[in-house]
Amino acid sequence: MSGPLYVASRYLVHHRGKTIILVLAVALTGFVPVGLQVLVAQSARELTARADRTPLLVGSRGSPLELVLSALYFDTDPPVPIPWSEIERIDDTGLAQAVPLQVGFRAGGHPIVGTTLEYLDYRRLRVATGRRMAWLGECVLGARAARELGLEPGDDLVSSPETVFDLAGVYPLKMRVVGVLAPSHTADDRAVFVDIKTAWVMAGLGHGHRDLGDPDASAAVLSRAGDRIVANAAVLEYNQITRENIESFHFHAGRSSLPVSAALALPTDERARVLLMGRYEAPDERVQILRPRSVMDELLDTVVTVQSYVVAGIALVAAATGATIVLVFMLSIRLRRREIETMTKIGGSRGSVAAVLISEVVVVVAVGLVIAAGLTLVTSRFGSAAIRAFLLS
Amino acid sequence: MRRIGGHSLSGAMGALLLAASACTEATPVARVEPRAKTGPLVVYTVNEPLRYFAARIGGPHVEALLPAPDDVDPAFWLPEPEDLVGYQGADLILRSGGGYARWIGFASLPRSTQVDTSAGYRDRLIALRGSVTHSHGPQAAQSHGDTAFTTWLDLELAAQQARAVGEAFADARPLLRSDFEIASAKLVSDLERLDERLLEIGAAYEDESLLFSHPVYQYLQQRYGLGGDSLHWEPDQDPGPDEWGRLAERQARSPARWMLWEAEPLPETQRRLGELGITPIVFSPGGNAVEGVDWLALMNANADRLEAAIRRD
Numbered sequence: 155m156s157g158p159l160y161v162a163s164r165y166l167v168h169h170r171g172k173t174i175i176l177v178l179a180v181a182l183t184g185f186v187p188v189g190l191q192v193l194v195a196q197s198a199r200e201l202t203a204r205a206d207r208t209p210l211l212v213g214s215r216g217s218p219l220e221l222v223l224s225a226l227y228f229d230t231d232p233p234v235p236i237p238w239s240e241i242e243r244i245d246d247t248g249l250a251q252a253v254p255l256q257v258g259f260r261a262g263g264h265p266i267v268g269t270t271l272e273y274l275d276y277r278r279l280r281v282a283t284g285r286r287m288a289w290l291g292e293c294v295l296g297a298r299a300a301r302e303l304g305l306e307p308g309d310d311l312v313s314s315p316e317t318v319f320d321l322a323g324v325y326p327l328k329m330r331v332v333g334v335l336a337p338s339h340t341a342d343d344r345a346v347f348v349d350i351k352t353a354w355v356m357a358g359l360g361h362g363h364r365d366l367g368d369p370d371a372s373a374a375v376l377s378r379a380g381d382r383i384v385a386n387a388a389v390l391e392y393n394q395i396t397r398e399n400i401e402s403f404h405f406h407a408g409r410s411s412l413p414v415s416a417a418l419a420l421p422t423d424e425r426a427r428v429l430l431m432g433r434y435e436a437p438d439e440r441v442q443i444l445r446p447r448s449v450m451d452e453l454l455d456t457v458v459t460v461q462s463y464v465v466a467g468i469a470l471v472a473a474a475t476g477a478t479i480v481l482v483f484m485l486s487i488r489l490r491r492r493e494i495e496t497m498t499k500i501g502g503s504r505g506s507v508a509a510v511l512i513s514e515v516v517v518v519v520a521v522g523l524v525i526a527a528g529l530t531l532v533t534s535r536f537g538s539a540a541i542r543a544f545l546l547s
Numbered sequence: 548m549r550r551i552g553g554h555s556l557s558g559a560m561g562a563l564l565l566a567a568s569a570c571t572e573a574t575p576v577a578r579v580e581p582r583a584k585t586g587p588l589v590v591y592t593v594n595e596p597l598r599y600f601a602a603r604i605g606g607p608h609v610e611a612l613l614p615a616p617d618d619v620d621p622a623f624w625l626p627e628p629e630d631l632v633g634y635q636g637a638d639l640i641l642r643s644g645g646g647y648a649r650w651i652g653f654a655s656l657p658r659s660t661q662v663d664t665s666a667g668y669r670d671r672l673i674a675l676r677g678s679v680t681h682s683h684g685p686q687a688a689q690s691h692g693d694t695a696f697t698t699w700l701d702l703e704l705a706a707q708q709a710r711a712v713g714e715a716f717a718d719a720r721p722l723l724r725s726d727f728e729i730a731s732a733k734l735v736s737d738l739e740r741l742d743e744r745l746l747e748i749g750a751a752y753e754d755e756s757l758l759f760s761h762p763v764y765q766y767l768q769q770r771y772g773l774g775g776d777s778l779h780w781e782p783d784q785d786p787g788p789d790e791w792g793r794l795a796e797r798q799a800r801s802p803a804r805w806m807l808w809e810a811e812p813l814p815e816t817q818r819r820l821g822e823l824g825i826t827p828i829v830f831s832p833g834g835n836a837v838e839g840v841d842w843l844a845l846m847n848a849n850a851d852r853l854e855a856a857i858r859r860d
Contacts (some may be wrong), residue, residue: 270658288631288654290655292655349655351652400653401653544704
């Protein structure tokens with residue numbers, strides 16, 4: 155090690171408190187704006203990746219962002235439902251395949267997603283243990299949902315009422331867990347998947363009860379006129395669907411009117427996508443069709459705007475910090491006047507003394523920048539996982 | 548460009564963090580994973596007529612399956628979960644429509660592989676009279692299973708089903724379209740021949756002297772003009788004194804000469820019917836497979852027995 159560098163390093167080690175503060179100041183000043191950029195870029199990539207894998211989304215007119223977040227991440231309030239006839243409308247065009255989604259209910263804090271098997275195929279969700287849902291009342295858990303709920307195939311899971319105040323409304327449904335999905339590292343990992351008909355039963359749109367034509371059920375019958383029976387509220391509805399009672403389940407509405415939160419529309423090709431979007435352009439259209447990627451791009455535009463304000467603020471703070479660091483060094487030189495004179499008297503040239511002082515600055519800045527680079531690397535590697543672990547769990 | 552409505556900057560940041568938490572995805576896909584395009588089409592059906600149609604039309608290109616046990620009526624069968632796994636993995640699921648096989652309404656099956664072979668004649672489905680409806684308070688009344696479903700006993704409808712099966716196969720395997728069209732045309736020709744024969748038998752039938760042991764012959768009655776009342780008797784059970792009493796009263800009022808049965812009735816039942824002047828005729832609906840007999844042969848045998856009885860008279 156050369157003389158000036160040795161002397162500088164000894165000085166920095168001797169005044170380790172001041173050195174550490176200066177190094178941290180340099181490191182954080184460098185890391186915060188760069189790390190934020192990395193985190194935002196990484197998040198934007200994740201955000202657009204799932205949107206990219208969802209070519210078209212159909213739902214009720216309203217906020218496109220709410221529709222996209224509800225259909226892609228299941229965590230926001232579901233939008234106003236559209237009728238099942240809209241699913242048939244998409245299919246009837248021959249331009250796309252419709253995959254319905256019914257969200258809004260939860261079980262153990264996890265979103266329940268009512269859909270069809272095509273959703274699992276489309277998202278390439280593979281069953282790790284057990285099987286896919288086969289009957290009404292069965293559910294398949296995402297990997298994380300299974301881990302957090304501590305459930306496996308053969309266990310039961312009870313749905314939560316829509317609201318705790320809905321005492322007279324929908325009864326919880328006891329579902330049988332028949333499968334657990336392999337991790338997909340997407341929002342699907344947190345979900346509980348059921349057949350959409352099961353979601354309708356959960357919503358109180360379908361139910362099963364004893365045969366009202368049975369003489370034993372007379373206590374639950376309000377009136378009986380010919381072939382028409384009117385039941386009262388005493389009729390016992392099943393809260394679990396079993397092989398013994400499944401055939402008693404029915405819906406008191408035509409399927410075409412049953413609700414769907416949203417539908418993924420999977421067009422056959424680019425031309426079909428454009429043609430299908432054109433079908434929803436009428437001014438009196440009550441349903442919207444959108445490209446999740448476009449909505450996400452707009453969201454990202456907003457985020458980038460926010461980010462630029464934040465970065466500008468951080469840049470100002472960094473400039474102030476840099477000025478403070480310069481001031482610290484200048485004051486340090488002033489305080490070390492006698493030390494510098496001593497170095498000169500014992501034979502140190504002006505150049506050597508200057509080299510010692512510059513070496514101190516270079517070492518502090520270099521170590522600070524190395525730490526900043528290390529933190530940025532850690533952020534790029536573990537940023538998503540850290541957010542998942544500390545902010546959302 | 549569409550506007551993002553009703554969200555705040557903080558909401559946008561929250562959404563971004565939410566997305567970040569969702570982490571990475573698998574490789575991109577544009578559509579539902581296509582099924583294998585090579586090898587025979589695996590086709591699950593809900594009854595024997597459709598399995599037969601699929602096997603006839605598909606030939607070596609189709610593996611036609613009906614997993615219902617032989618001793619169970621597929622219309623009222625409830626599959627085991629492992630049976631449903633088979634249906635879920637099939638290239639095509641042929642449905643009969645008209646509310647046939649109610650279990651489909653409770654099962655999780657892919658929508659994209661289901662083919663409703665009755666789609667072309669929904670307006671010709673026969674609504675059942677007297678099915679019980681119920682409602683809960685002021686809601687609209689609802690009836691369960693209110694459509695007659697043995698549609699294939701109208702051979703003209705069966706031919707339409709066969710055409711629908713052929714078209715579904717051609718859509719699934721476009722390169723084999725001509726093979727499927729030729730096989731479908733042959734099958735439709737066979738069905739039309741039997742249809743014409745039954746129409747001739749129906750034309751020879753002049754009065755209301757037929758009885759039907761079970762309410763499953765609605766389409767046969769309607770298509771071929773075979774009027775008559777339906778009872779609810781099982782071939783392997785004695786109907787009991789009340790039913791015999793009602794039949795005797797009916798015979799005194801309006802004598803019937805033949806009764807169609809889904810299968811050979813008990814010897815004692817045949818004897819007592821003979822005492823009332825009624826000849827039993829087996830006319831199997833053929834909803835499930837009969838060992839050693841193909842479905843069309845079974846239907847032709849039905850026609851033989853019916854023709855022999857009516858023309859002999």
